[in-house]
Every structure is written in structure tokens, then in C-alpha cells.
Amino acid sequence: MEMLGWISTALILAGYFLNSSQKLKYAILVWCTGDIGWIIYDMSINNISHAVLSGIIILLNVYGLYKLSKK
Numbered sequence: 001m002e003m004l005g006w007i008s009t010a011l012i013l014a015g016y017f018l019n020s021s022q023k024l025k026y027a028i029l030v031w032c033t034g035d036i037g038w039i040i041y042d043m044s045i046n047n048i049s050h051a052v053l054s055g056i057i058i059l060l061n062v063y064g065l066y067k068l069s070k071k
Contacts, residue, residue, distance in 0.1 A: 001041060001045070004037055004041045005037075005038070005041045007037060008034045008041060009034070011030050011031070011033050011037065012030075012031060012035070012038075014034075015027045015028070015030040015031035018030060024064075025065065028064050028068075031057070031061050032058050032061050032062070035054040035055075035057050035058045035061075036054075038050065038054040039051045039054045039055060
């Protein structure tokens with residue numbers, strides 16, 4: 001399980017790199033994948049507050065993808 005936490009962290013960081021490279025669509029997809037990993041990890045260690053945060057971040061990213069698709 002700890003490896004999942006580190007992989008999720010790496011994905012979140014990769015999303016920031018993609019965002020700084022102006023590849024927002026890919027950044028959002030990578031962020032969502034990392035946050036799904038964090039939710040699984042958080043639920044396994046009973047860290048509900050961070051799991052909720054990750055879920056909200058996923059919703060915000062999905063909204064961002066929706067706005068991008070409208071452009």
C-alpha cells in the first residue's frame with residue numbers, strides 16, 4: 001500500500017510538470033489518476049479527510065476537462 005502512495009505522489013507531480021508545459025488536458029488526466037490512487041490509499045489507512053479532498057479535486061478536474069472541451 002505504501003508503494004501506491006508514492007506512485008500517486010509521482011503522478012500528482014507529473015501532472016504539475018505537464019501543466020507547467022502547457023499540456024493541461026494531459027495534466028488533468030494524470031492528476032485524476034493520482035487522486036484515485038490517493039483515495040484508495042487513504043481509505044486503506046482510514047484517512048477520510050484526505051480521501052474527501054482527493055474526491056473533490058477529481059470533481060474540479062472533471063469540470064476543468066468539461067470547460068476545455070467547450071473551447
